[in-house]
Amino acid sequence: MSSSAQSTTPAPLHPAAPGTTPEATPVSADVPSSHPRQGEFGFTVGARLDGTRARTGVIRTPHGEIATPAFIAVGTKATVKAVTPEAVADFGAQAVLANAYHLYLQPGSDVLDAAGGLGRFMNWPGPTFTDSGGFQVMSLGSGFKKVIDMKATTPSGSDDAVAPGKERLANVDDDGVWFKSHLNGDVHRFTPEVSMNVQHEIGADIMFAFDELTTLHNSRAYQEESLERTRLWAERCVTEHFRLTDTRVGKEYQGLFGVIQGAQYEDLRRKACRDLAAMPFDGFGIGGALEKENLGTIVGWCADELPEDKPRHLLGISEPDDIFTAIENGADTFDCVSPTRVARNSAFYTQHGRFNLSGQRYKLDFTPLQAGCDCYTCTHYTRAYIHHLHKAKELLSHTLISIHNERFVVRLVDEARAAIETGTFFELKERVLGEYYAGNPDPQGA
Numbered sequence: 001m002s003s004s005a006q007s008t009t010p011a012p013l014h015p016a017a018p019g020t021t022p023e024a025t026p027v028s029a030d031v032p033s034s035h036p037r038q039g040e041f042g043f044t045v046g047a048r049l050d051g052t053r054a055r056t057g058v059i060r061t062p063h064g065e066i067a068t069p070a071f072i073a074v075g076t077k078a079t080v081k082a083v084t085p086e087a088v089a090d091f092g093a094q095a096v097l098a099n100a101y102h103l104y105l106q107p108g109s110d111v112l113d114a115a116g117g118l119g120r121f122m123n124w125p126g127p128t129f130t131d132s133g134g135f136q137v138m139s140l141g142s143g144f145k146k147v148i149d150m151k152a153t154t155p156s157g158s159d160d161a162v163a164p165g166k167e168r169l170a171n172v173d174d175d176g177v178w179f180k181s182h183l184n185g186d187v188h189r190f191t192p193e194v195s196m197n198v199q200h201e202i203g204a205d206i207m208f209a210f211d212e213l214t215t216l217h218n219s220r221a222y223q224e225e226s227l228e229r230t231r232l233w234a235e236r237c238v239t240e241h242f243r244l245t246d247t248r249v250g251k252e253y254q255g256l257f258g259v260i261q262g263a264q265y266e267d268l269r270r271k272a273c274r275d276l277a278a279m280p281f282d283g284f285g286i287g288g289a290l291e292k293e294n295l296g297t298i299v300g301w302c303a304d305e306l307p308e309d310k311p312r313h314l315l316g317i318s319e320p321d322d323i324f325t326a327i328e329n330g331a332d333t334f335d336c337v338s339p340t341r342v343a344r345n346s347a348f349y350t351q352h353g354r355f356n357l358s359g360q361r362y363k364l365d366f367t368p369l370q371a372g373c374d375c376y377t378c379t380h381y382t383r384a385y386i387h388h389l390h391k392a393k394e395l396l397s398h399t400l401i402s403i404h405n406e407r408f409v410v411r412l413v414d415e416a417r418a419a420i421e422t423g424t425f426f427e428l429k430e431r432v433l434g435e436y437y438a439g440n441p442d443p444q445g446a
């Protein structure tokens with residue numbers, strides 16, 4: 001699974017001519033077609049919005065339900081940065097997403113297993129997700145536009161690009177990926193089986209299949225080759241996941257999502273959906289380098305192909321316009337590190353846009369970060385106080401701004417979900433985006 005790569009010039013989309021999408025490749029005969037415990041995980045579609053792919057629904061997990069569309073709080077290393085799990089529940093997040101790569105390296109997935117799984121380890125009683133680690137492992141191979149293919153030998157020069165001054169830290173082959181730890185340089189290997197073992201030990205309610213990350217710079221030929229590798233890895237993930245479900249007796253059932261790649265090629269995206277939809281996944285992730293300008297189109301292609309009765313997760317968004325675009329095109333859940341990441345740089349969201357609390361104008365501003373906000377921060381603290389904390393390099397500023405920013409995004413998605421049910425989604429979208437992008441009423445805002 002991979003996150004968005006934003007760029008100034010979007011890569012062109014490659015729509016398919018009608019009727020040119022290749023047929024799905026049949027699933028290998030040795031891949032199980034289902035598992036008896038899959039009924040312990042579920043998804044029910046609720047309301048639909050006419051003329052769009054937007055829908056509401058409920059994901060059922062052993063640790064509770066997630067009403068969708070839902071924003072999933074990112075807790076990469078089993079913590080939403082600077083925020084206690086009690087505060088995460090308080091700002092309304094329904095689930096937390098951690099990262100298998102980071103937890104595998106530190107403290108080790110065996111530690112989480114011994115603790116009774118991710119939720120128990122971090123004292124988060126609700127549903128949890130783990131990203132497969134593929135994005136982190138493979139993005140070690142580059143530093144150019146975030147994501148560049150990791151293949152050691154490639155048919156064309158553009159597929160072997162590494163940013164100047166960056167050492168290649170990961171190499172992909174048909175069986176898996178060799179990579180160097182970003183912590184100490186130790187060499188590790190991830191395969192689909194290793195990723196499944198690690199994610200089972202971590203014990204999240206929703207896991208993602210191990211996939212190869214490609215970029216917009218890869219050639220068409222490389223995209224095709226990579227997509228086939230990801231398809232074969234998906235089969236291996238399913239087989240290993242079911243084997244582990246049988247052998248790890250006494251554990252709660254963990255749902256497995258297949259990851260759709262295919263970059264900006266419509267026929268490849270559609271084929272990937274058809275290939276993976278034929279496998280017994282519990283849901284799907286939409287991966288790859290999704291540029292803002294093409295987000296809706298690509299998510300829409302996938303939503304058209306994927307089965308209606310399985311949830312769809314999109315990684316790496318949080319700007320208000322992206323949220324509406326993703327929901328409108330059929331995404332059920334999504335996540336992003338932005339609310340806490342920008343908070344650590346003292347940026348905060350309001351209905352009028354994103355501003356930066358470092359400005360001197362906030363020194364005597366005894367109003368909340370956002371007027372009328374119901375979050376813990378806004379109901380207890382002023383801009384002047386948090387401005388002071390930031391200037392004094394006090395860590396509490398990270399906590400207070402993170403709580404507000406997370407609440408801002410969670411509340412926006414909650415409002416969108418309610419608006420699908422009442423048929424007022426487009427009124428909400430027009431009002432929210434109109435206010436957010438109308439201009440900057442705050443002269444010090446960043």
Ligand SMILES: [Zn+2]
Binds near residue numbers: 374376377378
């Ligand atoms: Zn607030």
